[in-house]
Amino acid sequence: MSENGERMMPGKGLLDGLAVTLKTLTRRAGTQQYPDVQPDLPPRSRGVIALSEENCTVCMLCARECPDWCIYIDSHKEEVVVPGAARARQRNVLDRFDIDFSLCMYCGICIEVCPFDALHWTPEFEYAETDVLDLLHDKNRLGEWMRTVPPPPAHDVLGEPSKEEATAARKAAGPGAATAAKTARPAAVRTTPGTPAAPAPPPTPVTPPEPRPSAEEPGPEAGR
Ligand code: SF4
Numbered sequence: 001m002s003e004n005g006e007r008m009m010p011g012k013g014l015l016d017g018l019a020v021t022l023k024t025l026t027r028r029a030g031t032q033q034y035p036d037v038q039p040d041l042p043p044r045s046r047g048v049i050a051l052s053e054e055n056c057t058v059c060m061l062c063a064r065e066c067p068d069w070c071i072y073i074d075s076h077k078e079e080v081v082v083p084g085a086a087r088a089r090q091r092n093v094l095d096r097f098d099i100d101f102s103l104c105m106y107c108g109i110c111i112e113v114c115p116f117d118a119l120h121w122t123p124e125f126e127y128a129e130t131d132v133l134d135l136l137h138d139k140n141r142l143g144e145w146m147r148t149v150p151p152p153p154a155h156d157v158l159g160e161p162s163k164e165e166a167t168a169a170r171k172a173a174g175p176g177a178a179t180a181a182k183t184a185r186p187a188a189v190r191t192t193p194g195t196p197a198a199p200a201p202p203p204t205p206v207t208p209p210e211p212r213p214s215a216e217e218p219g220p221e222a223g224r
Pocket residue numbers: 065066067068069070071099103104105106107108109110111
């Protein structure tokens with residue numbers, strides 16, 4: 001019997017099943033033959049976190065913002081004697097920077113909040129361990145992942161040049177161009193290539209504020 005109560009032809013279910021099998025047999029399989037064939041992952045995949053130790057200033061922002069509390073940082077202060085300076089300077093030296101990937105939920109908050117680009121995503125994902133304790137990566141292991149960090153995406157050709165590029169261009173153009181660039185009025189509207197730029201709006205006249213009578217001055221009704 002079918003779902004709506006009609007009698008089915010004997011053997012129809014078997015034929016339907018065989019038809020599905022034949023259709024699937026002729027279709028190209030979507031299975032990836034990992035580990036014989038490596039998957040083609042997008043360059044910004046969240047595989048593992050890499051640490052650029054020289055960029056880390058031990059500000060502790062990442063450890064404080066991590067929702068899983070799986071970043072462990074230890075440091076000490078060191079005095080740096082600068083020739084000519086009145087007193088020695090102090091700097092933080094990183095002793096320990098561990099991430100426990102058995103707790104990490106790959107949210108990326110630590111990477112987002114780091115103000116010094118010390119943490120980066122890499123698409124590497126082959127670091128499974130048989131012992132969960134081995135998923136605690138120390139700063140040396142996190143530093144080794146840096147070689148797998150993909151290069152940053154190219155700049156948008158229509159975007160504004162970076163501060164460094166603008167400074168280098170001004171320097172290359174000479175000191176006169178640098179002064180002109182500082183005194184020049186900013187362009188009013190950003191346009192697409194081929195479209196004439198709109199003129200800058202005229203300056204708005206500033207009306208001086210009316211003088212307010214001070215509390216000590218007698219008003220017009222004073223002395224009546
Ligand atoms: S990705 Fe998220 S959970 Fe993992 S270490 Fe960074 S902040 Fe913590």
